[in-house]
Amino acid sequence: MSAASTAALRRDEELQLFDGAKLGVKGLADSGVSKIPPFFVHAGDATADGADLAIPTVDLGGVAGGGGGGDLRRSAVEGVRSACEGWGLFQVVNHGIPEGVLEEMIGGVRRFHESDSRRDWYSREKGRKVLYFSNFNLFKVAAADWRDTLICEMAPSPPEPQELPESCRDIVIEFSERVHNLGITLLELLSEALGLKPSHLKDMHCGEGLVLLCHYYPPCPEPERAMGCSTHNDGNFLTILLQDQLGGLQFLHEDQWVNVLPQKGALLVNIGDLMQLVSNDKFKSASHRASKFYGPIEELVSEENPPLYRETTVPGYLASYYAKVWEENRLDTDSPLASFRLRNDEDRQMQAVPGQGEP
Numbered sequence: 187m188s189a190a191s192t193a194a195l196r197r198d199e200e201l202q203l204f205d206g207a208k209l210g211v212k213g214l215a216d217s218g219v220s221k222i223p224p225f226f227v228h229a230g231d232a233t234a235d236g237a238d239l240a241i242p243t244v245d246l247g248g249v250a251g252g253g254g255g256g257d258l259r260r261s262a263v264e265g266v267r268s269a270c271e272g273w274g275l276f277q278v279v280n281h282g283i284p285e286g287v288l289e290e291m292i293g294g295v296r297r298f299h300e301s302d303s304r305r306d307w308y309s310r311e312k313g314r315k316v317l318y319f320s321n322f323n324l325f326k327v328a329a330a331d332w333r334d335t336l337i338c339e340m341a342p343s344p345p346e347p348q349e350l351p352e353s354c355r356d357i358v359i360e361f362s363e364r365v366h367n368l369g370i371t372l373l374e375l376l377s378e379a380l381g382l383k384p385s386h387l388k389d390m391h392c393g394e395g396l397v398l399l400c401h402y403y404p405p406c407p408e409p410e411r412a413m414g415c416s417t418h419n420d421g422n423f424l425t426i427l428l429q430d431q432l433g434g435l436q437f438l439h440e441d442q443w444v445n446v447l448p449q450k451g452a453l454l455v456n457i458g459d460l461m462q463l464v465s466n467d468k469f470k471s472a473s474h475r476a477s478k479f480y481g482p483i484e485e486l487v488s489e490e491n492p493p494l495y496r497e498t499t500v501p502g503y504l505a506s507y508y509a510k511v512w513e514e515n516r517l518d519t520d521s522p523l524a525s526f527r528l529r530n531d532e533d534r535q536m537q538a539v540p541g542q543g544e545p
Contacts, residue, residue, distance in 0.1 A: 208308035210320040210334035215404035228329045228413045236436045236445035242269035247280035267379035274472030275456035283364045285451045291361045294354030299402035315345040332412040334402045341396035366396050392423045417475040421507030422458040438473040459523040463495045495526045
């Protein structure tokens with residue numbers, strides 16, 4: 187057996203032992219390890235510094251929770267338009283979710299990840315609405331992230347309450363309802379920012395799904411060699427992010443990494459690849475790290491502004507997204523969205539024919 191084969195076999199055994207313990211990186215941290223296992227070691231960009239720039243902030247006061255129009259709404263729409271065109275992300279304040287709910291959500295996630303019972307939820311079984319594991323792509327990537335995740339699929343068909351961990355059950359249900367309502371408000375503002383009627387993106391069913399990814403980043407003995415979250419774009423329409431006060435999140439803006447400093451009571455919103463696709467590049471998906479067809483919206487396409495992407499379904503796009511993220515681990519080089527970009531006039535003519543979209 188060659189040295190390479192022996193090393194690969196040893197690595198696979200180490201991964202199986204780690205995953206089989208069902209305790210995640212929190213278990214490694216609790217065991218008192220002084221060095222991280224080799225499969226967590228990142229080369230090159232693990233300790234990249236970021237610039238401290240002001241992230242765009244949109245005030246939703248008078249808009250969230252069914253608020254009316256007028257100057258406040260126009261200001262919010264313009265703020266969203268400017269941020270999505272120039273940054274691909276923005277923070278929202280006065281969004282209608284009480285600060286106490288945000289704090290309890292952070293507390294509930296921490297309770298789960300720090301409980302002994304978390305082991306009972308550890309699984310990689312596809313189709314389950316509630317899963318706990320360390321790294322989606324643990325067995326595929328060269329270097330895993332120092333992170334554990336509780337994932338809860340809360341819409342359109344939420345799990346039964348008893349299917350959720352007791353340590354965070356009530357707050358997950360409440361937070362999900364509130365953040366889903368906020369998401370609908372944001373889709374209305376995004377529609378208006380594109381020059382469309384407020385219900386346009388909602389009518390396209392862009393707001394039907396909701397998945398909570400509850401990440402946990404325990405102390406790392408070698409932070410200079412590890413990453414909490416590798417560089418990636420989100421493969422959805424919209425992500426609403428609740429940070430704790432520790433920070434560590436960075437976004438790529440104009441070819442430099444920018445630190446996203448936590449702002450108490452604020453939520454971070456970033457544009458996903460599918461929103462960039464349907465907006466025909468008017469809005470940008472932001473790179474960051476720590477059965478219906480969708481294509482560029484017809485009202486945003488003209489001879490002067492032809493479609494830039496071919497049609498796809500959400501499952502079709504996500505299949506490409508996950509193949510690149512979890513199998514090829516290539517989001518640090520380019521987004522899966524590039525493979526949906528139309529390349530020439532012939533491609534654009536095919537795009538205009540109904541039914542030519544990718545299943």
